[in-house]
Amino acid sequence: MTSPGGIRQDKTGARALPDDLDRDLTAVGLDQDATAFRRLFANLAPRLKFFLIKGGMIESAAEDVMQETMMKVWRKAEMYDSSKASASTWIYSIARNVKIDRLRKEHRPEPDPEDPCFVAEDPETGEQAVSRKQDRERIQKAMALLPPEQMTIIKMSFFEERSHGEIAEMLEIPLGTVKSRIRLAFGKIRAELEDL
């Protein structure tokens, strides 16, 4: 890809640093920075497309979802808050919602913080003290410690978006085992994160 910003699509799939992505998305939100958007696009659009195709979408549908997602990224970037989520997490959640809207013609039910019934986190617990950056590194570290059989299932769930029943069939293990491996994996990640 050639663009006025001189950004070339990286055929080798080299990764941008996560902090750079966060900064670019913030710049798009604050200043409608088109160069920052092109960088985000060059880095994440091909990965998003890969993610969607791996998830079982035919190529043309994956292209549609990718394009609609990147359009929303541009238009909604103002709502992005780098203290709450990394750019890739934020973009992942937009892509997921676009996909649910398109495939199932439904809106994903989500809690609304402005709802009078919403129960906010108790600020006393101090659970939000660590920065996103530290969190990211610690989640990565915790993930690296997971046994392969747990990591396989997590990856199949997120990457290939298979239901737990489908995963059980593919791996020829009982559904209960799939569920318990997921519970064990997150128990372990959570324990690592809390273990300061």
Next chain:
Amino acid sequence: MSIRHHIGDDTLMAYVNGTLVEPLSVVVATHLAICPRCRKSAALMEDLAGLLLMEAETAPLSPAEEAMADIIPSSASPDAGNDDQPLIKPDYSNTGVPMPLAERMPATLDDIPWRTLIPGISHYPLPKSGSQKNKGTLRLLKIAPGKTMPEHSHTGQELTLILRGSYIDDLGRFQTGDIADLDSETLHQPVADTAEDCICLIATDAPLKFSGFFSRLLQPVFGI
């Protein structure tokens, strides 16, 4: 409200990646509205998905797709995403239940036009949306004090959120805000254990299986 029974990580993960059927997602989202701890878990899972996305391989883009990087900034103006939501949000605050459920409620919990299933147990099926209308069920269930739901298990998954009152079954005591996340291996027989009606929101992704002979006669009545 102190919540003691939370969403299972496997169920929460299916909600986060968008594979959970809509009725179950409504129950999950309603619990998330009142449970900071489960919201934190959901955020952790989204972080993980973001990491996996960032580390994903790349798929080649067509020239038309590559051009989008230039076309989008020059043609679309930022709008903070109002296209997704109605400009005026309807006011559901008077239903007294959290948002994802409130928008599906016909009336407040006190004014639901309950339909009696068997004496002491009544229900109200809630509308579903989207193209997967045949997938699963969503309903409110009211159990009168001391009454027992016929013993049953599930062919699929059942998620129950206690909206008011409490019940006891083999798995423990479930009070307002608690969620019971049951799969096909669980057999249970909830009984409302206070002087108050127990009102629950129940979603399934497949019909219930009643275990006793008389209970089986109820299958067509419940139809759940």
